[in-house]
Amino acid sequence: MMHQKFEKFFEDFSSGDIFKHWPGKTITEMDNHMFSLMTMNHNPLHIDHNYMNSHEHKQPLVNGLLTISIVVGMSVADLSIDAVANLGYENIRHNAPVFHGDTIYAESKILDTRESQSKIDRGIVHLETVLIIRMKN
Known part of the structure; x- marks a missing residue:
């Protein structure tokens, strides 16, 4: 049985290194509903198709914190599996x-x-992570 070695230490990172996190995640309606309910975010923007019919997007939006959580999770194997702490997040934007x-x-x-x-x-590693969306259509 083969096991992937995830060890990454401070000395393994250099400015300019790029990590493409894989696999991606197709977000389902159930993912969005469960996350919204679990976090007690009952905004109809996330869970009500009828409400969204009159909204500019015409369909429910995935909860922004769900996308952030998934992106952070995607990066763990590449960046922080051996980290002692996550010191924070800054400049989080929802561009689409x-x-x-x-x-x-x-x-x-x-x-x-x-x-x-x-x-x-x-050591401290400062990085930028970008979300890439592949639309279903």
């Missing part, structure tokens, strides 16, 4: 809607790395 049936992918670019000033045995 995601709909049921769309498949999303992600890729990350290492912007810079530096040694931690407070924990001398650790």
Whole structure:
């Protein structure tokens, strides 16, 4: 039996490195409903087809936090499986809607790395991750 080795350490990352995260994820209506209900987000934009008939998009929107969560999850094997901590997120933007049936992918670019000033045995990797949407149509 073959096992993929996921180990990635601070020294393995360099500015400019690009990681194309695979596999992608086709987001289903059930994914969106379950996430919206689990997070108690009952906005009709995410769960009500009749309400959305009069909306500019004409169909329910996938909850934006669901897409963010999936993208972060996609990146774990490539970037953070051995991380001690995730220090934060910044500049999160939703530039386009995601709909049921769309498949999303992600890729990350290492912007810079530096040694931690407070924990001398650790390093900090600063990166940018971009969501790529493949529309169902």
